[in-house]
Amino acid sequence: MARFLKIDPSDNVLIALEPIAAGTAVNGVVAAVDIPAGHKIAERAIHTGEPVTKYGYPIGVASTEIAAGSHIHSHNLKSALAQKFDDLNYADTVKPRETETPEASLASSPSRKTFDGYRRPDGRAATRNEIWIVNTVGCVNHASERIAAAANKEFLGSERNGGIDGVYAFPHPFGCSQLGDDLQHTQKVLAGLVNHPNAAAVLILGLGCENNQMKDFLATLGPQMGERIRYFNAQDVSDEIEEGVAAVRELAEYAKQFKREPIDAAELIVGMKCGGSDGFSGITGNPLVGRVADRLTRGGGTVLLSEVPEMFGAEKVLLERAADESAFNRIIGLVNSFRGYFQKYDEPIDENPSPGNKAGGISTLAEKSLGCVQKGGRAPVKQVLQYGEPAKAGLGGLALVNAPGNDGVSCTAMTVAGAHTLLFTTGRGTPMGFPAPTVKISTNSDLFRRKPQWIDFNAGQLLDGKEMDALADELVDHVLAIASGRAHTKNEQHGYREIAIWKDGVTL
Numbered sequence: 001m002a003r004f005l006k007i008d009p010s011d012n013v014l015i016a017l018e019p020i021a022a023g024t025a026v027n028g029v030v031a032a033v034d035i036p037a038g039h040k041i042a043e044r045a046i047h048t049g050e051p052v053t054k055y056g057y058p059i060g061v062a063s064t065e066i067a068a069g070s071h072i073h074s075h076n077l078k079s080a081l082a083q084k085f086d087d088l089n090y091a092d093t094v095k096p097r098e099t100e101t102p103e104a105s106l107a108s109s110p111s112r113k114t115f116d117g118y119r120r121p122d123g124r125a126a127t128r129n130e131i132w133i134v135n136t137v138g139c140v141n142h143a144s145e146r147i148a149a150a151a152n153k154e155f156l157g158s159e160r161n162g163g164i165d166g167v168y169a170f171p172h173p174f175g176c177s178q179l180g181d182d183l184q185h186t187q188k189v190l191a192g193l194v195n196h197p198n199a200a201a202v203l204i205l206g207l208g209c210e211n212n213q214m215k216d217f218l219a220t221l222g223p224q225m226g227e228r229i230r231y232f233n234a235q236d237v238s239d240e241i242e243e244g245v246a247a248v249r250e251l252a253e254y255a256k257q258f259k260r261e262p263i264d265a266a267e268l269i270v271g272m273k274c275g276g277s278d279g280f281s282g283i284t285g286n287p288l289v290g291r292v293a294d295r296l297t298r299g300g301g302t303v304l305l306s307e308v309p310e311m312f313g314a315e316k317v318l319l320e321r322a323a324d325e326s327a328f329n330r331i332i333g334l335v336n337s338f339r340g341y342f343q344k345y346d347e348p349i350d351e352n353p354s355p356g357n358k359a360g361g362i363s364t365l366a367e368k369s370l371g372c373v374q375k376g377g378r379a380p381v382k383q384v385l386q387y388g389e390p391a392k393a394g395l396g397g398l399a400l401v402n403a404p405g406n407d408g409v410s411c412t413a414m415t416v417a418g419a420h421t422l423l424f425t426t427g428r429g430t431p432m433g434f435p436a437p438t439v440k441i442s443t444n445s446d447l448f449r450r451k452p453q454w455i456d457f458n459a460g461q462l463l464d465g466k467e468m469d470a471l472a473d474e475l476v477d478h479v480l481a482i483a484s485g486r487a488h489t490k491n492e493q494h495g496y497r498e499i500a501i502w503k504d505g506v507t508l
Contacts (some may be wrong), residue, residue, distance in 0.1 A: 002043065003463075005283060008056035013040040013072055015361075016056075016353065017463055029069040037444075038279020038361035038427070040072040052077055055282065056425050057314070059367035072363070079364045081313055081349040086409045088315055092368065112412060113265040113299060115483035118200070118258045121226070124417025125267040126197035127235045127420045127437070127483040129258050131167045131251050133203045133244070134193050136217050137175030137210035140234050142206050144169035147244035154250060156246070162256035164200070165485070167248055170499045173213040176232060177336060182505025185212055188388025189501050191220045193435065194229070195390070200258055201228045202398050203244060208235030211508075225379040245495055260485065266300030268483060269391055270420040271414030271436070272375035273306070274406040277353075278363025278427025278443055281442060282371025285425030285443035285459040291472040292479070293377035304419055305376045306401040308338040312349055313366030314373045323380040328472070330384035334402055341504075352405065356428045375425070387502060390484070408500025415499075421482055421489075423475075427453055431478035432498060433491020437482050441475075456490050 002025050003017035020035040024385050027043060034042055034306045040054070046066040051058035063078040072075070090210035118126040125157060131151070133144045151167040170193065174186045186241045190212075206214040218225070230247040238369055270287050275282055293303040322328035340350045350365040362368050382397035394444055403413035410468065411422055411434045419436045427443040429451045442448040445460035457478060461471055481487040 006043070007054060007283065010056050011309060012043050013052060014294055015039075015279060016041060018431075026069070032067065032069045033070075033071050035071050035410075036361065040069050040279075040361065041365070042066045042070045042072050044068050051080070053379075055365060055370045057317075057366070057370050059313070059370065059503050060364040062408040074358055074363050076425065077363045079366065081350050081364075081366060087336055099465065100336040108232045113480060114262045115226055115265055115268070115480045116485065117259040117263040117267075117483060118197075119263065120197050120200075120258075123265045123350045124197040125420070126200070126258075127485070128162055128165045129200045129255060130165045130198055130201070130216070131201045131248055131255060132196070132199040132435070133167070133205055133248075134171040134191060135169070135172065135175065135189050136190065136206040136214060138171065138173040138202065139176065139207045140205050140240070141169075141171035141173075143234060143240050143327070145171065146205070146241050147205070150241065150245045151248040151252075154249070162252065164252055164255050166436070169496055170497065171251055172244040172499055172501055174503065176207075176210040176502050178211050179505060179508070180501075182479070182503060185387060185504065186380060187212060187217055187220050187501070189412060189416050190217065192388055192390060193262070194221055194500070196415065196418070196435065198420065198436065199228075200255035201295050202230075203247050203251060205244060206230035206231070206335060207469050208233035208234040211375075251396060253309065263416075264300070265296070265480060265483075266396070268296060268416045268479075269302045269304065269420050270296055270479065271306070271401075271411065271417070271419035273407065273411055273414070273422055274310075274372055274375060274425045274427030275432070276426040276427050276430050277357050277360065277368060277371065278360060279362075280443040280460070280463070281362075281425055281427050282367075282374055284462045285372040285427070288426060288459045288462065288468065288471060288473065289423045289441065290374045290377035291373065292475050293379055295472065296475050297377070297399060300396045302391055302396055302399060302418075303379055303415045304401050304417055305373070306371060306403045306414055307405040308400075308402060309342075309349065309352060310333055310336060310365070310369045310405045311400075312339070312369055313364075315368035317370070317373050318381055318400070321376075321378070321381050321398070323382045327381050327384060331400065334384050335399060338402070338404075347423060354405040360427050375423075385417055386421045387413060393398065403487040404504075406500065406502075407503045408434075408498060411438070412499045412501065421479060423479070425453075425459065431491075431494075431496050433489070433496030435497055435499065438491045438496075439479065439482065454490055454492060 148169040196355035379398040383399035
């Protein structure tokens with residue numbers, strides 16, 4: 001018997017959990033054509049212009065008459081999202097309210113969960129004790145990588161290591177030929193990396209003639225840089241590699257003082273991301289990390305959700321969970337400003353989903369968005385952060401981070417907001433990793449088997465009969481093991497550590 005899923009009782013589509021051959025009976029209807037796994041089947045006849053519903057919400061409208069048993073995809077389903085900028089107005093239909101406390105707690109046992117982390121002098125928790133090299137400008141990318149390689153050769157695997165988890169550089173192409181807000185965006189992101197708690201110490205490497213002048217950038221960090229920062233411009237020294245390694249050697253002496261100690265898991269900040277999504281993302285991977293989000297926030301932790309264009313069509317879901325009127329209004333402002341960004345460049349708001357998403361069964365942006373926001377679970381929205389803004393400590397709940405859906409840009413933005421780790425669900429697969437440990441979660445078991453060098457955890461087990469809460473407990477324990485340094489993600493093991501900065505401005 002063919003396996004399928006009806007997600008919500010009000011849906012008029014079924015989801016194929018495995019390839020379904022034409023002529024196969026599915027919930028009382030016969031598949032008219034072969035249906036790929038993850039794709040949609042019409043449960044009944046749907047007329048032209050009628051909404052197609054999935055997750056209990058409309059994901060678009062039928063662009064033609066659709067017979068029961070038909071394959072529903074881009075050929076007969078079109079977006080119903082407004083193309084022009086139009087202020088969202090839910091004031092009369094949606095009210096901010098405190099979300100019900102999820103039944104599932106962080107701990108299935110009475111005791112609180114902890115992880116073995118590092119306590120920084122400013123009181124923040126960290127999950128890694130690393131030295132980071134942050135460039136003011138792309139011109140010194142290769143120099144920063146050479147410094148990191150030389151320093152790692154000197155420290156890692158030797159008695160001189162002293163508990164340092166590694167020295168890492170994060171190349172980027174910006175810092176010069178930028179003006180105004182565009183330059184400030186770059187400065188905010190780089191400052192967020194410098195201030196990240198997982199960086200026990202930081203070397204800031206400049207060139208000397210760039211727009212992002214060292215003195216201006218240092219001013220964005222605040223007056224109390226202390227012992228954890230060294231900096232210089234390559235134009236001011238005879239050999240920038242020797243000078244850089246010497247600076248890292250000094251920073252290592254400072255970083256060695258930190259030792260792991262038990263820390264309440266309530267202090268964790270976890271970013272949620274989906275990339276290379278497929279038709280199972282909204283069924284397995286995203287609901288699974290949403291269940292983890294419920295456990296973390298129930299215990300006082302903070303969860304980050306970004307990818308603002310992938311909130312289009314799912315705004316109501318987030319607005320219904322606004323913790324108060326301020327959060328409610330800021331959610332509307334966040335979504336509207338991003339719609340305005342598309343209008344500024346005269347681009348359609350629903351160019352998404354990508355070709356890979358469509359191949360995996362996602363047909364419209366609303367469908368992608370409704371699956372995407374499930375990563376936040378049922379946690380109340382307590383913060384709405386601008387690009388480059390750090391999350392406020394101690395508030396817990398869900399924080400929305402302003403950034404596009406692009407994997408590199410949004411994951412970097414959540415790292416800058418303070419994420420100790422990222423839970424990255426994917427149905428198509430990607431090797432990318434970021435400065436924060438990046439847990440790759442496959443939405444299907446086939447990807448998990450094919451790409452063991454990429455994937456850390458298999459949410460596809462849900463399709464094989466694994467119970468959701470049991471798998472969520474396993475993933476929480478895995479996250480805590482990573483936070484404690486008892487486990488390392490595949491991106492850490494294979495050296496995939498990248499950043500991407502959101503550029504929006506002229507280039508000189």
